Amino acid sequence: MREQSEMYEMGMLMDFYGSLLTENTLEVMNLYYSEDMSLAEIGETLGISRQGAHSFITKGKQQLLEFEEKLGMFSRYKKNRAMLEEIQTECEIIDSSSLSKYEAEVLANIKKHITDLIAEL
Numbered sequence: 220m221r222e223q224s225e226m227y228e229m230g231m232l233m234d235f236y237g238s239l240l241t242e243n244t245l246e247v248m249n250l251y252y253s254e255d256m257s258l259a260e261i262g263e264t265l266g267i268s269r270q271g272a273h274s275f276i277t278k279g280k281q282q283l284l285e286f287e288e289k290l291g292m293f294s295r296y297k298k299n300r301a302m303l304e305e306i307q308t309e310c311e312i313i314d315s316s317s318l319s320k321y322e323a324e325v326l327a328n329i330k331k332h333i334t335d336l337i338a339e340l
Contacts, residue, residue, distance in 0.1 A: 226252050226255075228293075229248070229252045229280065229283065230252055230253060231293055231296075232283040232284070232286070232287055232293055233245070233248055233249065233252065233253075233283065235286075235287070235292045235293050235296070236282075236283055236286040236287070236290075236292075237249075237283075239282070239286060240279055240282060240283070243275065244275050244278060244279040244282070245279070246265070247261055247265065247272055247275035247276060247279065248275070248276060248279040248280075248283075250264065250265075251272070251276050258272045258273050258276075296340060299340070300337065300340050303333055303336055303337050303340075304337065306333055307330070307333045307334065307337065310326065310329060310330050310333065311330075313326060315327075
């Protein structure tokens with residue numbers, strides 16, 4: 220059975236690098252990780268053997284991990300998101316009632332920009 224952490228990681232790696240996989244590999248990976256289909260179900264749906272589905276998944280997973288090792292986009296995403304969330308938390312701690320009107324407006328703008336950036340990630 221697939222663990223949630225593996226499903227999440229593979230889903231994210233497919234979001235970042237899926238377009239670099241072959242169409243067939245991406246389709247099998249999506250069915251396995253996104254649709255939670257079994258190897259037998261994938262084989263039946265696509266007219267391939269269970270072993271064929273397994274081979275696509277093994278190859279696709281290996282390729283995604285290699286892309287991440289070389290490009291590191293998912294690692295940077297996680298790092299940047301964590302930093303933004305930490306900044307957001309620290310901004311919430313600031314008591315805006317003790318700030319001047321201008322400083323309170325600046326803080327509100329910073330909070331809005333951080334919220335927008337996190338939503339875009």
